[in-house]
Amino acid sequence: MDRLAPAERRARIRAQRATAQEKFLLFRVGEELYGLGLRGLREVLLPEGLTPLPSPPYRVCAALEHRGHRLPVIHMRVLFEVSPTGSPPTARVILTEGEGRPLGLLVDEVREMIDVDPTRLGTVPALATLLPSACFRGLVTRQDRIILLMNEDGLGRLDEVVQFYATGT
Amino acid sequence: MARVKTVTPGVTLDEVSILMFLVAGKQLAVELSRVQHVLDFQIPTRTPRRPPFVEGIIQYKGRYLPIVSLRKRLGVEGPGPGNPAFLLLAGVGADPIVGVVVDQVVRMVSVPPDKLLAPPPRVFGIRAEFIRGVVNVGGRPLVWLDETTVLASTEPITLIT
DSSP: OOOOOOOHHHHHHHHHHHOOOEEEEEEEEEEEEEEEEEEGOOEEEOSSSSEEOOTTOOSSSEEEEEEEEEEEEEEEEHHOOOOSSOOTTTEEEEEEEEEEEEEEEOOOEEEEEEEEEEGOOOOOGGGGOOOOGGGEEEEETTTTTEEEEOHHHHTTTTTHHHHHHTTTO | OOEEEETTTEEEEEEEEEEEETTTTTEEEEEGGGGEEEEEEEOOOOTTTOTTTTTEEEEETTTEEEEEEHHTTTEEEEEESSSSSEEEEESSSSSEEEEEESSSEHHHHOOOOGGOOOOOEETEEEEEGEEEEEEEEETTEEEEOOHHHHHHSSSSSOOOO
């Protein structure tokens, strides 16, 4: 085994720790903060060109025409049952990828980026939400604030998103 | 069931220890051995699309705990007191520990088995299936709730206040 100088060893440990971190984009819905991994992130857009979809069957999804494609956008206030369901002026559409397909999330505000060690995420309690557990990666605390990290693939498996792509709505 | 061997001169009794608290002025209790801790109130982080009686989550000793409002679970309308308490209960559902908000913690009560009464069909409007027993404390009924059934069931409960 190589003998490393202390400074070099520390640098190597720092580098290993740095690679273990994953970046999450924070966004606000209502008064709480949520995070979305950068892995599938494509763009952040102004919420323009959103078209409502027939209800029923659609309740949380709208359609967005973007660069010649029509893609589903989940209205996160509606999905999370945060009232009122209107969007503030700071609202944005986060364009990501769920289950390998484009997916938009309409959120109240896009905030900063944070680094998270994905091996140290807290578990979302079963009693805490009626949403499928697959929608969440886990929990993390930053500056005494609990942040729910979303799973874009779990969101991409929500019935309305699956139906959107199945029917080509 | 939490049983404490109490020895008095010449007599040995199996006593049940329960923690008494108030919700909307009613004397209620849970099994003391379920209570991991009692905390001062803190504002929970609201979780998305939560059951109507769930307030959100808190972090406690590195774990994230769901917080249930017992007032809401028991159908009590209107705001509670300004400084309610959290009971951290273990072994009452899918989550290892659940925080339950009550109006006020009163005291521990040791109940001799012969003083613990089977519940009638309803006490304070709470159906017998949600009750483990009733005790007379200070001339008033104290209802020992079945913590697991109250938290696991989604059937409405209406506490008569």
